Amino acid sequence: MDKKNNDINSFYSTENGDFNYLYSDHIDFSQILFETLEPLFKEYKVKTVIDCCCGVGNDLKDLFQKGYDVYGSDLSLNMVNTAIKNLKKENVPTKIIQSDVLYINKNIKETFDLVVFRGNALGHLSSDEQKKAIDNLFGITKNNGLIFIDFRNGEKYHHKNKRFELRGHGIDKHNSEIYFSYYILKHPKNNFEQYKIKSRTLIFDYKKIKIRLVCSKIEANYVIPDTIIDRIKCNNGKILFEKSVENGLQHLQSLIILKI
Numbered sequence: 001m002d003k004k005n006n007d008i009n010s011f012y013s014t015e016n017g018d019f020n021y022l023y024s025d026h027i028d029f030s031q032i033l034f035e036t037l038e039p040l041f042k043e044y045k046v047k048t049v050i051d052c053c054c055g056v057g058n059d060l061k062d063l064f065q066k067g068y069d070v071y072g073s074d075l076s077l078n079m080v081n082t083a084i085k086n087l088k089k090e091n092v093p094t095k096i097i098q099s100d101v102l103y104i105n106k107n108i109k110e111t112f113d114l115v116v117f118r119g120n121a122l123g124h125l126s127s128d129e130q131k132k133a134i135d136n137l138f139g140i141t142k143n144n145g146l147i148f149i150d151f152r153n154g155e156k157y158h159h160k161n162k163r164f165e166l167r168g169h170g171i172d173k174h175n176s177e178i179y180f181s182y183y184i185l186k187h188p189k190n191n192f193e194q195y196k197i198k199s200r201t202l203i204f205d206y207k208k209i210k211i212r213l214v215c216s217k218i219e220a221n222y223v224i225p226d227t228i229i230d231r232i233k234c235n236n237g238k239i240l241f242e243k244s245v246e247n248g249l250q251h252l253q254s255l256i257i258l259k260i
């Protein structure tokens with residue numbers, strides 16, 4: 001396994017069940033976003049969807065419940081196995097494979113009505129790789145189909161030089177746990193270098209009266225909107241929907257692109 005794959009696999013470790021705690025704000029935000037986008041998906045007659053960084057399968061579950069045929073892939077084998085397990089439990093029929101988005105065209109031969117690449121997965125790729133990822137997403141999208149991406153706006157993120165970011169907190173009644181999670185960030189001098197993320201999730205099991213701390217770290221790349229938008233234009237894409245959320249826990253810029 002190469003270093004990138006290894007880092008991503010361990011950063012998104014699900015052994016301790018902390019993924020949904022770290023991204024609980026993202027899960028809520030995604031559900032609202034999918035509701036907002038329903039009319040657009042209907043207008044473009046979306047039936048088949050692939051999520052190319054499906055994580056633990058949260059978006060696939062939502063999309064299946066809205067009536068779409070769903071497929072998934074992810075670079076991390078940890079994530080693929082967890083998504084398969086989670087979706088089986090929820091009776092979601094789907095096929096999920098392990099693939100880097102940079103090789104997705106080799107691993108998947110079909111094209112889809114909607115191609116999803118969300119949760120700032122672009123931040124795990126270098127600037128050149130981000131361009132290749134956009135090209136590849138276009139490659140597996142049907143003509144007149146849609147691509148849904150989101151990313152942290154690297155220019156604003158770097159500029160703010162924020163050191164601490166509250167990620168999520170709440171009570172998980174199913175697992176009888178109370179959780180609190182945050183990032184500690186280290187930004188470089190310019191936005192062409194990687195920034196460092198340390199994630200911390202503090203979990204209190206109130207049945208067993210036990211506390212555990214889940215720690216992980218990774219380096220990531222800033223995503224510069226102009227780079228992404230230029231690449232979309234190179235692929236003849238048209239931006240149909242744009243949402244930038246800067247309040248609360250969210251810092252994501254979401255785009256829906258039409259492949260002409």
Ligand SMILES: C[S@@+](CC[C@H](N)C(=O)[O-])C[C@H]1O[C@@H](n2cnc3c(N)ncnc32)[C@H](O)[C@@H]1O
Pocket residue numbers: 008012023026052053054055056058059073074075076079099100101102117118119120121124125
């Ligand atoms: C923050 S998670 C987001 C998961 C999911 N899309 C969501 O929004 O909840 C980022 C995901 O991107 C995956 N990922 C990172 N780099 C990738 C790549 N090059 N190709 C495919 N997936 C990748 C990670 O394994 C992880 O599951």
